[in-house]
Amino acid sequence: MLQDKVAIITGGAKGIGFAIAENFVAHGAKVVLADIDAEHARESAAKLGGEGIALGVACDVTDADAVQAAVRTATDEFGALDVMVNNAGITRDATMRKMTLADFEAVLDVHVKGAWLGTQAAAAVMREQGSGSIVNISSISGKVGMIGQTNYSAAKAGIIGLTKAAAKEVAHQGVRVNAVQPGLIRTDMTAALREDVWQAKLAEIPMQRAGEPEEVAKVVLFLACDLSSYMTGCVLEITGGRHI
Numbered sequence: 001m002l003q004d005k006v007a008i009i010t011g012g013a014k015g016i017g018f019a020i021a022e023n024f025v026a027h028g029a030k031v032v033l034a035d036i037d038a039e040h041a042r043e044s045a046a047k048l049g050g051e052g053i054a055l056g057v058a059c060d061v062t063d064a065d066a067v068q069a070a071v072r073t074a075t076d077e078f079g080a081l082d083v084m085v086n087n088a089g090i091t092r093d094a095t096m097r098k099m100t101l102a103d104f105e106a107v108l109d110v111h112v113k114g115a116w117l118g119t120q121a122a123a124a125v126m127r128e129q130g131s132g133s134i135v136n137i138s139s140i141s142g143k144v145g146m147i148g149q150t151n152y153s154a155a156k157a158g159i160i161g162l163t164k165a166a167a168k169e170v171a172h173q174g175v176r177v178n179a180v181q182p183g184l185i186r187t188d189m190t191a192a193l194r195e196d197v198w199q200a201k202l203a204e205i206p207m208q209r210a211g212e213p214e215e216v217a218k219v220v221l222f223l224a225c226d227l228s229s230y231m232t233g234c235v236l237e238i239t240g241g242r243h244i
Contacts, residue, residue: 001225003028006078008070010061010118011088013040015187016137019213020085020220021048027221030078034059034070036088061088061114064121071121080129083224084122086115086159087137091189093148104151111155112162119166119177126175135223136163136179137216138235143181144243156181160235167233176232178223183239185211206241 007024011017012033021031025048033048033056035041041056048054055077059070074081090110092103115136126132141149142156160179167177184190184201190210193201202210216238222228223236237244 001027001221001227002083005029005082005224006031006074006080007083007085007224008032008034008074008081008118008122009085009087010034010059010070010114011036012085013037013044013056015189016182016185016213016216017085017087018044019217020087021054023214023217023221024083024224025049025053027225029083030054032057032070032074032078034061034067034088036060059088061086061117062109064117067114067117067121071125075125081122081125082129082132084118084126084132084134085137085220085224086118086134088114089137091149091152093152095148096150099151107151108155108158111152112158115159116162119162123166123170123175123177127170127173130174132175133224133228134166134175134177135220136177137220138163138179138181140181140183140237140239140243143237163235164233171232176223176228178228178231178234178236180216180219180223181235181237181239182216183211183237183242185213185216185238187213201242204242205239206244209240211238211240 013035033041038058045054045056138159139156145153163179
């Protein structure tokens with residue numbers, strides 16, 4: 001579905017980002033894993049096939065020059081940029097009473113500023129090509145809000161507004177911008193949850209199980225490829241029915 005297409009996945013060294021990269025490569029894409037952990041990104045790229053198929057590069061998504069450098073890597077090494085997945089994210093959970101301003105700003109910077117920089121840089125290339133798909137990774141937390149996540153919920157809601165506004169700006173130039181909102185997905189981050197918290201979240205899910213990174217990757221693949229050619233500004237929930 002992505003034969004000979006070129007994609008960048010931010011935060012692609014592990015977790016959902018790496019699952020997306022794996023799925024893209026399985027469907028014929030060449031990928032750039034842009035991650036704050038450069039060594040891990042290179043190791044993950046090697047697992048995907050290495051040179052000619054996957055490259056790992058250092059990228060702080062809050063740094064405009066670093067994001068532009070990742071885009072140049074894709075265009076210089078692979079000749080194009082067809083798909084941009086703005087996936088990089090962090091958490092700094094605390095109740096609003098205890099949250100520091102630094103932790104609030106850090107989460108907003110990585111998620112919202114990072115997604116904006118990625119969308120801006122990718123769209124500049126895609127407009128010239130007359131085609132491209134940008135997929136932003138939001139969260140169900142951006143729909144309903146979660147206790148202890150005023151920073152994260154605000155950031156993930158902001159990504160939705162960014163997605164819809166950007167979609168309107170670039171649609172006439174052949175560029176699509178969509179988003180996904182994963183729910184409870186098995187990752188390193190959710191593995192750190194206390195058992196009682198995990199069970200409470202599971203109880204909210206009609207399908208009675210957590211999702212897997214690969215299940216998010218399949219939906220991102222759909223938005224990245226031509227199966228979704230008449231979709232832009234859309235937000236797809238991947239939650240097992242949670243918060244419907």
